[in-house]
Amino acid sequence: MNHFSPELRAKAEALVALYPQRRSALIPMCHLAQGQDGYLTEEAMIEVGELCGVTPAEVRGTATFYDMLHTDPVGKYVVGICTNIACMLSGADELLEHAKGRLGCAVGSTTNDGTFTLEETECLADCDVAPCVQVNHRFVRTTTPEALDALLDELKSGGRSDEIPPHGTLIRVNRSVPLQASKDAIVSERTAMRDAQAQRAEAAK
Amino acid sequence: MSTTIVTARRPFDDSFTIERALATGGYEGLKKALKMTPEAICAEVDAASLLGRGGAGFPAGRKWSMLRKNPTTYLVINGDESEPATFKDHYLIERDPHQLIEGVLIAAYALQVTQAFIFIRGEFALGLERVQAALNEAYAHGAVGQDIFGSGFSVDIVVHPGAGAYICGEETSLLESLEGKRGFPRIKPPFFPAAIGLYGEPTVVNNVETVSNLPWIVSNGGAAFAALGAGRSTGTRLFALSGDVLQSGVFEVEMVKNTFRDLIEAPHLGGGVKGGRSVKAIIPGGVSAPWFYPEHLDIPLGQDEVAEAGSMLGSGSVVVMDESRCMVRAAWRITKFFSRESCGQCTPCREGSGWLERILYRLEHGGGRIEDLDLLLDLCDNIAPGLTWPPQQTTICVLGPSIPSSIHSGISHFRDEFLAHVHDGGCSYDR
Ligand SMILES: Cc1cc2nc3c(=O)[nH]c(=O)nc-3n(C[C@H](O)[C@H](O)[C@H](O)COP(=O)(O)O)c2cc1C
Ligand code: SF4
Ligand code: FES
Numbered sequence: 001m002n003h004f005s006p007e008l009r010a011k012a013e014a015l016v017a018l019y020p021q022r023r024s025a026l027i028p029m030c031h032l033a034q035g036q037d038g039y040l041t042e043e044a045m046i047e048v049g050e051l052c053g054v055t056p057a058e059v060r061g062t063a064t065f066y067d068m069l070h071t072d073p074v075g076k077y078v079v080g081i082c083t084n085i086a087c088m089l090s091g092a093d094e095l096l097e098h099a100k101g102r103l104g105c106a107v108g109s110t111t112n113d114g115t116f117t118l119e120e121t122e123c124l125a126d127c128d129v130a131p132c133v134q135v136n137h138r139f140v141r142t143t144t145p146e147a148l149d150a151l152l153d154e155l156k157s158g159g160r161s162d163e164i165p166p167h168g169t170l171i172r173v174n175r176s177v178p179l180q181a182s183k184d185a186i187v188s189e190r191t192a193m194r195d196a197q198a199q200r201a202e203a204a205k
Numbered sequence: 206m207s208t209t210i211v212t213a214r215r216p217f218d219d220s221f222t223i224e225r226a227l228a229t230g231g232y233e234g235l236k237k238a239l240k241m242t243p244e245a246i247c248a249e250v251d252a253a254s255l256l257g258r259g260g261a262g263f264p265a266g267r268k269w270s271m272l273r274k275n276p277t278t279y280l281v282i283n284g285d286e287s288e289p290a291t292f293k294d295h296y297l298i299e300r301d302p303h304q305l306i307e308g309v310l311i312a313a314y315a316l317q318v319t320q321a322f323i324f325i326r327g328e329f330a331l332g333l334e335r336v337q338a339a340l341n342e343a344y345a346h347g348a349v350g351q352d353i354f355g356s357g358f359s360v361d362i363v364v365h366p367g368a369g370a371y372i373c374g375e376e377t378s379l380l381e382s383l384e385g386k387r388g389f390p391r392i393k394p395p396f397f398p399a400a401i402g403l404y405g406e407p408t409v410v411n412n413v414e415t416v417s418n419l420p421w422i423v424s425n426g427g428a429a430f431a432a433l434g435a436g437r438s439t440g441t442r443l444f445a446l447s448g449d450v451l452q453s454g455v456f457e458v459e460m461v462k463n464t465f466r467d468l469i470e471a472p473h474l475g476g477g478v479k480g481g482r483s484v485k486a487i488i489p490g491g492v493s494a495p496w497f498y499p500e501h502l503d504i505p506l507g508q509d510e511v512a513e514a515g516s517m518l519g520s521g522s523v524v525v526m527d528e529s530r531c532m533v534r535a536a537w538r539i540t541k542f543f544s545r546e547s548c549g550q551c552t553p554c555r556e557g558s559g560w561l562e563r564i565l566y567r568l569e570h571g572g573g574r575i576e577d578l579d580l581l582l583d584l585c586d587n588i589a590p591g592l593t594w595p596p597q598q599t600t601i602c603v604l605g606p607s608i609p610s611s612i613h614s615g616i617s618h619f620r621d622e623f624l625a626h627v628h629d630g631g632c633s634y635d636r
Binding site for chain 2: 018019020024025027028030052061063066068069080083084085088089121123124127130134136137139173174175176185189194196197200
């Protein structure tokens, strides 16, 4: 019995086919698995390992290196507030303090109702709208406590779901086609070009 | 008016669609390139003197010429953009994905690679969706895949999401990550992936902005690009301006022709320091760079010009800190970043960053000791012996030796302020 739904399994197999080596699909596949389960479950890691040709332990060992891959459950909305230099200069520490009080949870933890997880992040590369806030890796551009509160209320009451899917769903645009150029075509094209280049180089001498 | 190359589609709200791209010359550079020989394109890029925009500023043409001849080669685009206060690739990825894809295709053809990958940090959910959607459009348009535009050249591009790790911006770490592993930078030599890269095959790694310049270079010629700027710093560059300025944002300016002061003060650029205050320090080129002070404001925005003054243009970011800012706090926050993002392979970086961070924390929050200043410098000297610029390296990658920059800058230039933190039992600044 697969843990991935049939649709997810198909997507995961298509992903593997995009890379010269199957292990390369590991991280994007972990994102896909988080899309199904909200975080990276034990069962998902086993299946990722099977599809990528590595052990579940290797999947876990890799996934835990990365901030965005969660091997424990997180809230429906992961709220990330950047406190790095540009955001710090714009009041990020104060905004983070406010968010802690407002959500009633510490950095790195989840509200009791499972709706929000609060994270302090490093630079999110949106430093001109500081302090930078992301919800589920979408830039929400709420730079004041008031704007942040309004957004949290809206999310809690089910708003903005088109724009901000539940945690785990990352890329909602699927690749439309598998690899188009066959291996053989590439080899023969490249060989022909290399020969032509060699001839041109010879002629130039 | 200034020349715009990579932000030419900025006026259009739909700049990310293929309709807008095609209506404004999109994929014309690629069509022209496919009629040229790969050697001729490399020659144009050489003539352009296109310096890498990812941080190290290595000439793209030279990097390309180093790609080892091999049946299998790869092109990998670095869209990890995680250097603090750097957000220019974010702009290019979200706002002009077709320009990026066209640039990737031109490079792929010039280098005759087997396959190309665009690595984008996972936190750019919208950017990843935009680039994937644009790539789907490009496939449907015949611009990528089998027999591109009937030229007989075929290549595939894969968009690959990262998963949150600053270190994956370092090119060998990025390749490890793309292989599905932890982002541990590789031991050098080999110094360049052009010798041994992805899956052990020769690989060119280029930054998003670097390749986004290629459509313009092919369309207009390398000489036209080299006519902009001065010396080795040609063309334009994107600067990500943030901190205590009235207008923060991404600005495209001609290289060398503008100074830090222009960037911060010009009405169409930064618009001046907030609240009419004056500049205390600026961080040019990312938090790995040594700081500049008011006396450096008239240095031109050029790679060699900034290097000669003891810092680096790096990733093209500029953070402005005004006279009211606490320099201990700034150095502490930057060091905390390095401590969180060290991959942990090398002792000086892993242990040093955390130790430094704890010392700076106690200085800032009370509990600092007079000996701490010397201790900070001694630790820094152990990570980057001699505290020179560019730094000596004791570690696998240059994240480690970048840690001392802000601490050394802060203590050298604002020693009294550090001492006051000891005497006052912490920070007495409001902001
Ligand atoms: C710690 C560290 C982080 C880096 N981060 C990035 C990054 O986010 N984006 C980037 O393009 N280059 C980054 N670089 C530079 C890359 O290693 C590499 O030089 C660059 O991508 C090459 O592209 P270019 O020649 O077109 O500039 C980083 C380097 C180091 C040491
Ligand atoms: S210097 Fe730091 S980040 Fe770089 S490889 Fe060593 S421990 Fe990792
Ligand atoms: S410093 Fe916060 S987003 Fe860059």
